[in-house]
Amino acid sequence: MKILVSGGAGFIGSHLVDSLIKNNHQVLIVDDLSTGLEKNLNPSAKFEKISIISPDLDQAVKNFQPEAIYHLAAQKNVRTSLENPKLDAEINILGSLNLLQAALNNQVKKFIFISTGGAIYGETEIIPTPENHLEQPLSPYGLAKLTFEKYLKILSQDKMSWNVLRLANVYGPRQDPQGEAGVIAIFLDNILKNLPLKINGDGLQTRDYVYVLDVVSAAVKVLDSDKNNIYNIGTGLEKTLLDLVSALNQASQKKAEVIHRTAVIGEVRRSCLSAEAFQRDFAWQAEHDLEQGLALTYQWFQARV
């Protein structure tokens, strides 16, 4: 099948492209390399260095004629979205709409949107949180993701099959430890540089950490499905930051120094997704527990230095 992957030079997108290529699909990566890396590009995939907000996007879609689109390209920094909500909306809402419009113009059959769980649900009453929980985004990033989910549902009706995957906290090889990246990438980078791990507050805030290849296997499963739905993808297991630090110490065989800073106001205290609906509909299960996933991620970070 011909498949377009936006954001295919990024952390999750590049693993997805590798898996699609392995399964003999033809892939076009659309990425502006703003946070993605050239070295992540699968050499068997075609590549267009173009922004999803570009007016040339429609032509790129027309030339390739994909049957399906995975949309991962995004401004993914929560802090940036709070400081510059217009920029965030330009990419995450208008850019996404530009891609959706191109998909509809060119009779693409399937659109899979990679969304977020934690940033959409905000502080929740039910843990693990199911898809029908009230959505209370605390940032323009979460709001933009939720908004585009609704555009996708409305505009695709009867024209194109669609799925939304709301991801938990993803980690694994190729995650960028710079800036406001995933905490696991930042902590591993610090451990390898013998730097202390900085924790905001008491370290009892929780997250649901899911290994990148488990996310990819879920994303691949929806390709042939005709169910139009929103699904959470996570482990359903809540881990505190302190749990994470001890798992990282185990993976690295080191004892990292921990520094507690003042808590961040507005930071979600507990976040953990229920992926029961996806497990039921697609017979999927996260195959890597935190210990296995961290061991693989540590090996990759270690080889990189």
Ligand SMILES: NC(=O)c1ccc[n+]([C@@H]2O[C@H](COP(=O)([O-])OP(=O)(O)OC[C@H]3O[C@@H](n4cnc5c(N)ncnc54)[C@H](O)[C@@H]3O)[C@@H](O)[C@H]2O)c1
């Ligand atoms: N990493 C996580 O824990 C997590 C959790 C929930 C959701 N997500 C979502 O998954 C997707 C991928 O995230 P990631 O962690 O791999 O981040 P990433 O930054 O590694 O990947 C994003 C990719 O999109 C590209 N991109 C950004 N803006 C673009 C634009 N305007 N036009 C074209 N390309 C553009 C970047 O260059 C990069 O290659 C994002 O949509 C993100 O919101 C990630």
